Amino acid sequence: MRKTLLSLLILLATGLLAHAQVEYVFFDARASGRLTGDKASLSGDHLNLHVKGKITPTLTYQLRQRFTKPFYDAKNPLNATDILSLTWDFAPKWSVNAGKLPIHIGGYEWDDTPVDLYYWNDFCNTIAQVYALGGTLMYHPSEEQLLQLQFSHSLLHMGNPDVFNASLGWLGQFAPWWKTIWGLNWMDDPYHHHMAYLALGNRFEVGPAALELDLMYRRSLIQKSAGFDGSVVARLEYRIHSQWLLFAKGGWDFNDAANIGPDGIAYDLTVAPGTRYLFGGGGLEYYPLGNRNIRLHLVGWADDRSRKLNLSLGLTFRLHIVK
Numbered sequence: 009m010r011k012t013l014l015s016l017l018i019l020l021a022t023g024l025l026a027h028a029q030v031e032y033v034f035f036d037a038r039a040s041g042r043l044t045g046d047k048a049s050l051s052g053d054h055l056n057l058h059v060k061g062k063i064t065p066t067l068t069y070q071l072r073q074r075f076t077k078p079f080y081d082a083k084n085p086l087n088a089t090d091i092l093s094l095t096w097d098f099a100p101k102w103s104v105n106a107g108k109l110p111i112h113i114g115g116y117e118w119d120d121t122p123v124d125l126y127y128w129n130d131f132c133n134t135i136a137q138v139y140a141l142g143g144t145l146m147y148h149p150s151e152e153q154l155l156q157l158q159f160s161h162s163l164l165h166m167g168n169p170d171v172f173n174a175s176l177g178w179l180g181q182f183a184p185w186w187k188t189i190w191g192l193n194w195m196d197d198p199y200h201h202h203m204a205y206l207a208l209g210n211r212f213e214v215g216p217a218a219l220e221l222d223l224m225y226r227r228s229l230i231q232k233s234a235g236f237d238g239s240v241v242a243r244l245e246y247r248i249h250s251q252w253l254l255f256a257k258g259g260w261d262f263n264d265a266a267n268i269g270p271d272g273i274a275y276d277l278t279v280a281p282g283t284r285y286l287f288g289g290g291g292l293e294y295y296p297l298g299n300r301n302i303r304l305h306l307v308g309w310a311d312d313r314s315r316k317l318n319l320s321l322g323l324t325f326r327l328h329i330v331k
């Protein structure tokens with residue numbers, strides 16, 4: 009099955025490249041040495057293929073394929089395919105896309121590309137699959153603003169084909185120094201419970217410094233009263249030079265112990281009832297070419313669950329085939 013899926017992806021990519029205008033084709037990869045407590049490891053964290061181009065002036069295709077994940081999973085046949093989509097610009101400010109898509113929740117922690125992240129909050133750690141089959145209707149009132157309505161397979165499906173997610177998102181800015189990734193979501197779980205996620209991602213930029221602040225509130229739609237269930241994540245970065253970036257990131261996930269349904273099942277399957285999860289760390293990134301094509305990182309972080317210090321030293325590079 010894995011060889012069959014790989015062959016089909018190669019044939020698809022070859023056909024698209026032969027008959028369409030190509031915007032880019034590149035690989036990116038990351039390898040890291042990691043020390044957790046007294047245990048050391050060396051691994052290839054990511055190897056991804058990115059392809060994007062136009063079939064017609066209004067029809068765009070995109071593919072992002074991972075080679076460090078199993079290609080097939082019984083609960084997710086396109087397990088290693090993050091993005092495989094077509095986008096149609098059917099009017100000057102309107103477009104629609106469909107296929108395997110990144111699901112919009114909201115927040116910079118959620119929206120960032122996996123190869124650029126080293127550690128996450130408990131909410132992101134719990135959801136194993138952040139891409140799903142679906143479609144998105146998008147409206148661009150201006151170059152800086154995007155409103156979108158998305159309908160997709162639920163990220164909590166666990167193999168169930170009939171549980172879904174709907175979200176309303178806004179990616180924009182109040183001012184040049186205040187950018188946003190906001191989202192309101194209705195997410196089904198395998199027990200057909202309905203969860204609401206409100207996520208407010210904010211990025212504040214002042215000169216070489218930037219602060220990303222994500223606020224999330226989660227609540228079951230059948231709860232008559234609820235203890236607080238949410239997450240806060242903050243990332244502060246400072247660009248010392250075009251080649252050097254210093255950052256610190258930390259957060260807190262929490263869920264009241266009383267947030268359990270009458271059937272004994274937790275309302276929230278992402279952050280368990282009774283959770284109080286605190287994490288934090290920081291690091292240094294070095295870009296020897298002054299761009300993102302080559303990046304060296306040294307990162308350290310810890311949490312109050314494992315109470316172990318994690319250190320990661322690694323290399324990320326991007327190899328352009330077409331650009």
